[in-house]
Amino acid sequence: MSSTVLDLPRAGQPAPDPDEYIGALMRWHFDASTGSPFWLRRARSLGFDPIADVRTFADLRLFPNVVDEFRDVPVEDLIPRGLAGEDRVIAGVYESGGTTGAPKRFVMFDRWMEFALSWDEFHYADLGPANVLAVAPSGPHMFGEFAARRARRHEGVRFTVDLDPRWIKRLIERDGPGAADLYAEHVIDQAAHVLTTQAVGILITTPPLLERMARRDDLVELIRKNVRFICWSGAHMDADSREIFQAEVFPGIPLKGLYGSTTILGMSRERPGEAAGGLAVFDPPSPYIAFRVVDPDTGDDVNLGERGQVVMNHLTKYALIPNNLERDHALAAEPPPGWLGCAVADVGPVATFDDHAVIEGVY
Amino acid sequence: MGEPIQIDALGPAGPYRSRNRRPLTSLSGAQIGEISQVPSLYVHRTIAAMRAAPVVPGARRLDALDTAAELFLTAPLGGLGPDEYVRLVSTASGVPRAVVRQSVGWIADVLRAQRTTVELAMPRGAVGDWRDGRTREGAAVWARRGDLFAVHAAGNTPAVHGLWPEALALGYKVVVRPSAREPYTAFRLVEALRQAGFPPATLTLLPTDHDVADVIIAEADFAIVYGGQDVVDKYSAIPTVLTQGPGRSKILVTADVDWRDSIDIIAGSVSHLGGTACTCASAVLVEGDPEPLARALAERLGRIPSLPADHPDAILTVQPTASVVEVDQYLHKVAGDARPLLGGDTIVDELPSGGAVLRPAVHMVDSPRAAQLGVELPFPCVWVGPWRPADGVAPLRDSLVLTAMTTRTELIDALLDEPSIINLYLGDNPTTWLRPGIPHDGYLGEVLMRTKGMIRTAVESPAA
Structure with missing residues (x-):
């Protein structure tokens, strides 16, 4: 039943033909023997026949954005029935959101997670053994588990600190940014203790927390001395701050971003080099994750180089999460040849989302 | 450019x-x-x-x-x-x-x-x-x-x-x-x-x-x-x-003083720096009938020409027309029942060279407690109202500068004791009078500095 075109790629294997991939994906998720209870049920109210009508990447626009339904669907219903054996091993259930409204839950499969982790592996190729310090949310967020797996790949351990982004946002909404300061400094104090007493080679954190670390001369000195790689994710980093980090604060230490979301169960990786204007460009692992950037008013794709709102698609046999309008705005960037959708650059927040004011805070 | x-x-x-x-x-x-x-x-x-x-x-x-x-x-x-x-x-x-x-x-x-x-x-x-x-x-x-x-x-x-x-x-x-x-x-x-x-x-x-x-x-x-x-x-x-x-600077004219000799000082207090300074008078309170003063003030301010900002004789501020229209609409809203003597139709005067001049406005209110007296706008905009000794200091509160045209020393004492009057000028001095060394909102040193006690014996200054 399963088409091998949906299998995750092995080394040297050519990229699947996009239309063949989308066709196989629809058959997988909407065939009663392989699809998930959620999608088989949801297909009845779609108003179109996914197998007959969705044949190309562009056709995915037929799908409504269903992620809000992931707030209360039982996670068992999200598991495609066709998954078996190694494919069926679950790494965890992770949540997205929770800062604006109730959280949405997603099932992360082990094989997929290892692939997603490998997506930016080339950045770490020459690093060798290293411990990881993740100053980032763990709990229901996939960020922490990715950090743990990163450490394992470097024959190291993961140090971590507790961080609850939802509570920080509540504090900011209630008391303004000053209230979150105390919490953030508490987090940095804990990170400082790890950096002072342990050998940390890889630092994983968010831009606001990295900026706080940069304010403490002693931490900057420790990071410069020990850390060989800094990975940031989870919030926006503007081109000016990025340049200051690279040129002045942490010169010589690779500083690489990951742009992703639990709603795509993975990340896009920072392309080597940069676009004009000092911007990092992020490539998703097409065809498994594909981005579009659209005009928020019309929903139409913007031209490459133009700004719009990011639409994310997760398109694997492990999950189907199409046509999800994210809150971020970004520049649409030229993708590598043959990829679905586009790459993105200069990702940043919009002022409002879904009638909740979006507050960019520590996370 | x-x-x-x-x-x-x-x-x-x-x-x-x-x-x-x-x-x-x-x-x-x-x-x-x-x-x-x-x-x-x-x-x-x-x-x-x-x-x-x-x-x-x-x-x-x-x-x-x-x-x-x-x-x-x-x-x-x-x-x-x-x-x-x-x-x-x-x-x-x-x-x-x-x-x-x-x-x-x-x-x-x-x-x-x-x-x-x-x-x-x-x-x-x-x-x-x-x-x-x-x-x-x-x-x-x-x-x-x-x-x-x-x-x-x-x-x-x-x-x-x-x-x-x-x-x-x-x-x-x-x-x-x-x-x-x-x-x-x-x-x-x-x-x-x-x-x-x-x-x-x-x-x-x-x-x-x-x-x-x-x-x-x-x-x-x-x-x-x-x-x-x-x-x-x-x-x-x-x-x-x-x-x-907002400075909410004001002028008080009591009955013992003839304002006719001082009308240019009053008008200058309103229009100085195009009315954009916090020291510009936005309210004038008059003991007795305020109307003759208000009319004279409107006549003086109405004479100021509309000119491009880079004209050497320009006094009035120029802003993008849309902003000036917004200010005008706001003025109409807050003016309410105040009686316009100048600028009541519109303060917008569009220039061929781009933008619009904010023309002066003079309104009369019928009470020293009228809310309009506290409205300060970024152009020569003044509210003129009545004041009686029985009204006391209250209508004069919250003033960055108060020019009191009066000879009544007990009133002056009371005005000086009022904490929310920051600067008190007496007689023929515009609210916009400034002199280096005379505080504008206290000396900054009052906030930024403190005294520390010191006694010393052994330490000598190397340079001394």
Whole structure:
């Protein structure tokens, strides 16, 4: 039943033909023997026949954005029935959101997670053994588990600190940014203790927390001395701050971003080099994750180089999460040849989302 | 305009042009250049570098302020000669050229006066330097309460830059966040002070958006913030932030004085600097019938011509037409039942050269408690109402400047005792009267400095 075109790629294997991939994906998720209870049920109210009508990447626009339904669907219903054996091993259930409204839950499969982790592996190729310090949310967020797996790949351990982004946002909404300061400094104090007493080679954190670390001369000195790689994710980093980090604060230490979301169960990786204007460009692992950037008013794709709102698609046999309008705005960037959708650059927040004011805070 | 203008940040290590920049526009809306918008990371690093920098010794500070006054008046700075700078401010921000020149002169006077201003502000029991011989017998030494002073400037008139040089004179390091509408004066003044001898790490210019401006204010030891009532409300609870909001300056004329001799002073108080200063009178209270005074005032203000801001005779401010229309609509809303004598139809006077003049407005209210008397708008807009001795001080509260045209000494005593009247001028002095060395909102030194007791025996000054 399963088409091998949906299998995750092995080394040297050519990229699947996009239309063949989308066709196989629809058959997988909407065939009663392989699809998930959620999608088989949801297909009845779609108003179109996914197998007959969705044949190309562009056709995915037929799908409504269903992620809000992931707030209360039982996670068992999200598991495609066709998954078996190694494919069926679950790494965890992770949540997205929770800062604006109730959280949405997603099932992360082990094989997929290892692939997603490998997506930016080339950045770490020459690093060798290293411990990881993740100053980032763990709990229901996939960020922490990715950090743990990163450490394992470097024959190291993961140090971590507790961080609850939802509570920080509540504090900011209630008391303004000053209230979150105390919490953030508490987090940095804990990170400082790890950096002072342990050998940390890889630092994983968010831009606001990295900026706080940069304010403490002693931490900057420790990071410069020990850390060989800094990975940031989870919030926006503007081109000016990025340049200051690279040129002045942490010169010589690779500083690489990951742009992703639990709603795509993975990340896009920072392309080597940069676009004009000092911007990092992020490539998703097409065809498994594909981005579009659209005009928020019309929903139409913007031209490459133009700004719009990011639409994310997760398109694997492990999950189907199409046509999800994210809150971020970004520049649409030229993708590598043959990829679905586009790459993105200069990702940043919009002022409002879904009638909740979006507050960019520590996370 | 010629070359596009670039307003860079002036950081501790030199000019910094961020990638994130916002357009600078002229009154017609045309883009004439760009202003950098530095990120918070840059702010934090700048402030750390400033805190690490040594304080410039007192005598050198005062010399540098003198030199800066000359440079500010005469030198080409940031690629602009003094005349080009004046023209740019008037063309781009709509402040009349004459107002810019007047403000430039005022700022230069302030810079040169710091030598005496600092002396005047210091408590008489204190010495300015611990090396002074009086500390051998025991004395107060005047000492800084902090190290870093932030300025969140406004763009309505360059004269706003006349307050903060006092902080430099006192030995504070100063970070200026310029107005996005008129950053040119801040840029020029910081350049002049740097060329005059203030090292870059003691005086910086950080253009930012409003969120990052809050970071500057939060990180500084003290800040001065210009803005409307919203800004005052936002910061008034923070004791280290000095707010410069609506001045609500007023004039009181009692029956023992003939206002006819003083009508030009009253009109000048309203229209000085195009009505954009917080010292401009926005209310006149008259004992007896206020109408003749109101009519005379409307007649005087109505004579002021509408001219492009860069015209040498221009007095009134020019703004983009849409903004002026908004102000006019707001005026109609707040005027309510007030009786218009001037500007009641419209204050918008569109110019063929772009933008619109904000024409003066005179309204009459029938009570000294009328809410309109507290409404201050950024153009010559004045409310005239009645006052009786029985009304007392209450209608005169909350005034940055009160000019009391009266000979009644008991009333003067009461006005001086009223805490919310910040400056009290008597007789034929406009509310807009200013003199370097005379406080505008107290001396900055009252907030930025304190006395410390000192007695010494063994320590000798090497230089003494």
